[in-house]
Amino acid sequence: MIKQEQEKLRVVGKSSPRITGALEASGLAEYITDIKIPGMLYAKILTSINCPYAHARIKRIDASKAEKLPGVVCVVTHKDVPRVAYSSKALPAAGVYDEYILDDKVRFKGDKVAAVAAVDEDTAEEALELIDVEYEELPAVFDPEEAMKPGAPKIHEAKDQNITIRVRNEWGDIEKGFREADYIFEGRYETSIQAHCAMEPHGCLANYNKITGDITIWSTTQIPFQVLRVVSEVLGIKMSKIRVIKTFTGGGFGGKDEILVEPLCAFLSVKTGRPVKLILTRKEVFVGTRTRHPAVIYLKTGVKKDGTLTARYVKAILNGGAYAGATPGVVGAMSTREIGLYRCENVKFEGFGVYTNTPVAAAFRGYGNPQHNFAVDTHMDEIAEKLGMDPLEFKLKNTIREGDINRGTGIKLESCGLQECMRKGAERIGWAKKRSSASNQKGTRRRGIGMACFMHNSNVYPYGSECSSALVKVNDDGTATAHFGAADMGQGSSTTLAKIAAEELGMSLENINIVTGDTASVPYDPGSYGSRTTFMMGNAVREAARDAKMQIIARASKILNVDPGKLFLENGEIKVRGKDKRISISEVVKRTLYSTKEGGVIVGKSSYSPPSNAPYFGAQFAEVEVDTETGQVDVLRVVAAHDVGKAINPMAVEGQLEGMVSMGMGFALIEEMLLDKSGSTLNADFLDYKLPRARDMPAVDTIIVERREPSGPFGAKGVGEGGVAVTAPAVVNAIYNAIGIRMKKLPVTQDRLLKAIKGGN
């Protein structure tokens, strides 16, 4: 395997446009809104968004008027649906089963109350207004620290407390560590509710066949097999009767990594015996789906004069909103990544996922890193300053290195290019020179630079389940088809995986076809989340392709009468090492597929489990200009230097890096879902919820560092999440560098910064 990797790569490592790009760009890709089935009904959900209470019991609900509206086929309330609890979290492990298709309570403003299926959308919407609901107010709580206190209003009656998870991770002796410290630093950090803002809203189309009991579900999901499992559990339909098809998807970012619309939509189809389509409105996506967890993080760090960390205590409180969803996963993940990024012998992490009467927070690109990273990397900046050290030097001294055990997980790092990222990034942005010139500025527009580091995992080993599977079929014209369950949400993973198959099979990318996203056509895969696709499915596709390749080689060996060890695949041919003897793949397949003795289909198969979570790393450097009169922050330039192991498709890696900078900048400066005191979301649309736009983007320099991961496919690790976590601390550290004001709450909006400047910090 290693031998081959040392040979020249022909497809991997070269930039390729997305294999589905032309289809997407031409408007011919079929998204869920494009799919229509004869007899299809349209569903709409009545939510509690206009209910005066964030927390209430449904005292009475009367759908009779709605049911009588011509064109309405069915109206369902909590009285009609199966009383089966489920968890919207991707994997069953540590899932909290606190959701129902519809419940007799509403737990936040925007919770589901009833649903209508009608012949068109207008009728369905009209019917919603005819549903008569009487609520009984229950006491509400919005602040997670309040919600954790004994005596706080109980949001889920079956739970003792409003705590969905409590995670503790510690090593060494924290008390001893603090005793050994020369200095102790403490800080409280706070982050906002960020919305995923995928361009495509969540949607589902369910088609139940009342004769056979089969159901087909088209969905925008990142996790088709989990949709299958949850629909099976909630509706009591056998898994073998359910087929889930992931359609072309307009972005996920973790927001489609939970089971949100499918159980309700499938239930409506079962009840009506007709196809039912449910597409959420933008407002419903903002309020009713999922957000990033707003977090409060307390840090306490002991440090020696020379910059050695002696102790660290972290307390993280994550507001998960009204349902648990992925909160246990996010808190758990938080406890294993940033916590291990900087070497420290004595560490204690305590994390809490908390129920409140706010919209639900769950999986979101970065999965806990952006919050934790913001706290840790600005805290480190502060410590460096107090120690009189350059923050880059301070971090270079303390970051984890290749060969270290990641104390957060107990796993040894087989590859780590973080120091290289830091050094290359610093050089590119001109760190030393710009740092030193910052203090001499005058006037109202001041520049500064800052930086931050991250570590993220390429899969969820060893905490969740980790296994990916693929099949690779070889056709008799020498082309191949790879079948896998990984969902491409727009990030280009299908292209990456096709490239891996092409490389392993010695074929051109054009000769690889993919079948994906259809549970009837691919083997089980948990889904696309946790930065796992390139690493996990990449390994699975590579192993399946290798299995197919070995079958081709075995047959070619007989035909050519050459030892299989001497054969290799290149450019569609099986060649003999060191000789000019060859046969095309097509010829081998044709000769053996149709003959009885040599016969057989070539299907390569794999089921891959990893030996490691293969962390990937990166450092970002930001240069900002702050207007001290207005509080306006312009990000002038970001250098993103990321160690991705091996860039299978450099063009796609660059795209990920730029996208993460954009999302990280939004998190740093402007993005925030605002709630009023009653729990109502104030800015659930793109007019009022601000995102960075093209004109807001700084110049982004991407530096791809390739520190080969031995367990990765062609050395590759993950790429698409960690970077979103470092733009904010880099920007905030740069603001401090520019104007000497340390912001501990995100986003650093113009008014918040101006207030800090005016308040004299």
Place this chain on the structure above:
Amino acid sequence: MIKQEQEKLRVVGKSSPRITGALEASGLAEYITDIKIPGMLYAKILTSINCPYAHARIKRIDASKAEKLPGVVCVVTHKDVPRVAYSSKALPAAGVYDEYILDDKVRFKGDKVAAVAAVDEDTAEEALELIDVEYEELPAVFDPEEAMKPGAPKIHEAKDQNITIRVRNEWGDIEKGFREADYIFEGRYETSIQAHCAMEPHGCLANYNKITGDITIWSTTQIPFQVLRVVSEVLGIKMSKIRVIKTFTGGGFGGKDEILVEPLCAFLSVKTGRPVKLILTRKEVFVGTRTRHPAVIYLKTGVKKDGTLTARYVKAILNGGAYAGATPGVVGAMSTREIGLYRCENVKFEGFGVYTNTPVAAAFRGYGNPQHNFAVDTHMDEIAEKLGMDPLEFKLKNTIREGDINRGTGIKLESCGLQECMRKGAERIGWAKKRSSASNQKGTRRRGIGMACFMHNSNVYPYGSECSSALVKVNDDGTATAHFGAADMGQGSSTTLAKIAAEELGMSLENINIVTGDTASVPYDPGSYGSRTTFMMGNAVREAARDAKMQIIARASKILNVDPGKLFLENGEIKVRGKDKRISISEVVKRTLYSTKEGGVIVGKSSYSPPSNAPYFGAQFAEVEVDTETGQVDVLRVVAAHDVGKAINPMAVEGQLEGMVSMGMGFALIEEMLLDKSGSTLNADFLDYKLPRARDMPAVDTIIVERREPSGPFGAKGVGEGGVAVTAPAVVNAIYNAIGIRMKKLPVTQDRLLKAIKGGN
């Protein structure tokens, strides 16, 4: 394996309704006519059915008027299509590449001339009338014996002769054999053009995506992977870009075992960039698709006084019509089956497939057997009479037996229940008593009984390619999904295969889901023909299920800490032999699918090649009443005793037996496509082409003989073809028994028989 088979079977051997039955019966099954895609065009073919010449060159063709008709999107003639020849035959081996999407010649009345794609069917039909064609007459030949002669008009210029295939199969010394004979018998036998008469006409829907170059083809085909291959070859599209989906199919009988409509339909979709649907009319199905080969068979048999056969010479001439299609296969198959049925030391077979200017004959249930069997089994009846022997006794003395080498193929019979079929059938119909009473009849309504035997193969080994593949996935609720390419055309093979998977996995039939007929979702399989599905795909599905089972057992062994050899699957559980220890399949999958260490998807895989063609056998007995004044024959009763190895689904086997009797009766008495002297088909519709209907059916007694085939899945062999070959000779022998008139030409229509009676014969 054998050990397990000796255990109690729970699913196999019990009758089950078709798993798709409710869907089909309710009208909710989606046939090709039901599928509509936005923007879809409708195609129609201009044929030469109204051309005055059966054989002509297209001198001039002008589509300009048709192209201008509003609603017409495209008109194509031979000038527009790729000049790539293909064979419509299922497998590439021995294929004659003599067909084009459209050619500049017409070779029979009904040949393709041009095609139109338009916005609706009416417009497309109207456009056909606007295509202006000028033909140049070429000399035509309709009689195969004439067509074989030197100097006959050449139908395909590239061929030396009008002979598509010449097959010779011989053993022993035929001259010596005839010298040793006490008597020599000779006869000439002739059969008609029988039409398949599947209720659903042939159809195709092709959807080419001009952006990606992918094409999806829905088809009524029996051979999805061959459609994929031929479309790839003819249109130059990579196999990985083509997906073929077999829709629910309303009967095939071999008529959908050739590539007929797909290349043209796919080409129209490529040309227009839009989805195009082409459904043939009933008339086009009769004239323009395929028929059974009308055959002339010469037999010469040497026999000793004691009934020992000493020599046999067979000369078979099959009229294949204007294109070769499966003719080489049919003539080849003929040379290996009936020729081996009766023991004879000196045999010579010569078979000819011949081009004429008539509609094309090709694959049809029985595949050469019905013609050959009619000749041989009425010839044997004649010999018995001349020898003064009872024909049953004569045949019992001479039929091949278990352990014999089938001289036709050189393969040893591992199982043969033919003698049992003959004895049980004779007993059931009361052979001895009824034979003896036939000669004492008076009056104009006379009764008689006759019988005939057959041998048919369960696959095409060793002549064609033989290999079938399947995948079996196990879901975490303990259900399973079997993926296989075998096409269910209505015969119920999907149910049979699901039962095999259920039995092997110790699951109930309800817990098995199937994915089939979609080349994107199943591994390669050549298709459904040659009685191969139960045997070949049954073995493949069983092996894939066993592979999955072994994975389940390995995991259960670790969990239960019990040696894997002691474990077996039953009722959804893994049980320990002799102990009350168990765990459910669901539990094992759940525990191991989601955990890292034990992890992995359970996908069982197989690629099965057979050791034998595993012939299956049967004998049919017919009792008839002949009205000597009118020539009317009433078939009163048929006893069909068939050795199927093991009836996986007895209900389906009985259905096959009854269906074959019906088709065989039609072949015996009424079915015949009639051509006039110019080559025009006279009865290309259900008003004029007569089929047996329910009221024509005799009482059918089915006797299932189960002589276990060691290489068959649970002992099963094929079932669905051989029986269609024996009803005709049984009926014709019964007519002779009733009135002493021996008919040598099929069908024995009322007027033909009356003429024979009047002629005094």
